[in-house]
Amino acid sequence: ILNVEQSPQSLHVQEGDSTNFTCSFPSSNFYALHWYRWETAKSPEALFVMTLNGDEKKKGRISATLNTKEGYSYLYIKGSQPEDSATYLCAFHNTDKLIFGTGTRLQVFP
Amino acid sequence: NAGVTQTPKFQVLKTGQSMTLQCAQDMNHEYMSWYRQDPGMGLRLIHYSVGAGITDQGEVPNGYNVSRSTTEDFPLRLLSAAPSQTSVYFCASGREPTLDGYTFGSGTRLTVV
Numbered sequence: 001i002l003n004v005e006q007s008p009q010s011l012h013v014q015e016g017d018s019t020n021f022t023c024s025f026p027s028s029n030f031y032a033l034h035w036y037r038w039e040t041a042k043s044p045e046a047l048f049v050m051t052l053n054g055d056e057k058k059k060g061r062i063s064a065t066l067n068t069k070e071g072y073s074y075l076y077i078k079g080s081q082p083e084d085s086a087t088y089l090c091a092f093h094n095t096d097k098l099i100f101g102t103g104t105r106l107q108v109f110p
Numbered sequence: 111n112a113g114v115t116q117t118p119k120f121q122v123l124k125t126g127q128s129m130t131l132q133c134a135q136d137m138n139h140e141y142m143s144w145y146r147q148d149p150g151m152g153l154r155l156i157h158y159s160v161g162a163g164i165t166d167q168g169e170v171p172n173g174y175n176v177s178r179s180t181t182e183d184f185p186l187r188l189l190s191a192a193p194s195q196t197s198v199y200f201c202a203s204g205r206e207p208t209l210d211g212y213t214f215g216s217g218t219r220l221t222v223v
Contacts, residue, residue: 032208043200044153046211089152093207096160097168098143102152 002026004092006101013080013108020076021104023090027071032093035064035075038103039086047075047088080108112136116201116215123191123222131186131218133201141204142184143168143212144176146197153200159184191222 005024013019025033032051036044048057053068061078077084087103117132135142143158155168157176165176173195175187184203188195198219202212 034207034211036211043214043216044202044212045214049207049209049211051208096141096166097155097158098141098202098204098207098212099155099169100145100153102150 002092002094002099004090004099004101006088006090006104008104009102010105011107013106015081015108015110017080017108018076018078019080019106020074021088021106023073023075023101025071025073025090025092025101026094027068029094030068030092031095033066033068033073034091034093034098035073036089036091037086038089044089077106080106082108082110084108114201114203114213114215116199116218118218119216120219121221123188123220125191125193125222127191129188129191131188131199131201131220133184133186133215134182135184135203135213136182137203137205137213138181139203139205139213140181141207141212142178143202144174144184144186145200145202146170147200147217148197156186156199188220193222196220196222 035047038044050066055066064075066073087105089103091100114135140161144156145153159165159178201215204212
């Protein structure tokens with residue numbers, strides 16, 4: 001059983017705060033680590049795909065890092081805005097299947 | 111370019127009935143997967159495929175069948191619906207998972223009474 005864990009489960013922050021989430025995954029048979037953003041009543045949308053140890057990806061105010069040796073990835077949001085409110089999912093790609101964590105639900109209050 | 115199309119969007123079944131959830135993609139993606147979403151459980155993998163003619167079981171395959179006769183289509187069959195299969199089902203497809211993320215359909219909300 002592949003165990004992908006995310007923490008915290010939920011987070012409430014004020015507009016302008018910076019925040020970060022953690023994803024831990026098995027360090028063996030690693031192919032890729034995905035991050036998705038999932039807004040209520042919509043479908044998940046891909047943010048980043050990372051494959052190499054030490055990878056860093058950035059899209060606007062959101063960035064992610066990857067450590068494959070110890071099996072973790074961080075997602076950072078700088079200066080959170082209300083429109084960042086969503087569930088953030090990480091997913092571990094092992095050989096031929098993509099396994100998701102349970103997500104971190106972020107709510108940003110004005 | 112329609113992306114990933116799932117039908118139906120909503121369905122109510124009686125216990126013991128069978129049905130097929132349809133999933134089609136027009137992006138020539140090799141990888142396709144079915145997930146179910148339940149409160150507090152995230153997305154759990156039911157079945158997946160890495161190309162036409164190739165399917166395999168995910169984390170929660172019991173009670174479901176799949177086939178992949180073409181690259182475009184990946185239907186999910188419920189053989190004999192049970193209340194425990196009440197869930198939201200998502201189909202997703204991907205080109206190359208080390209390069210691109212998966213594209214998700216809009217989901218099918220299934221209720222089994």
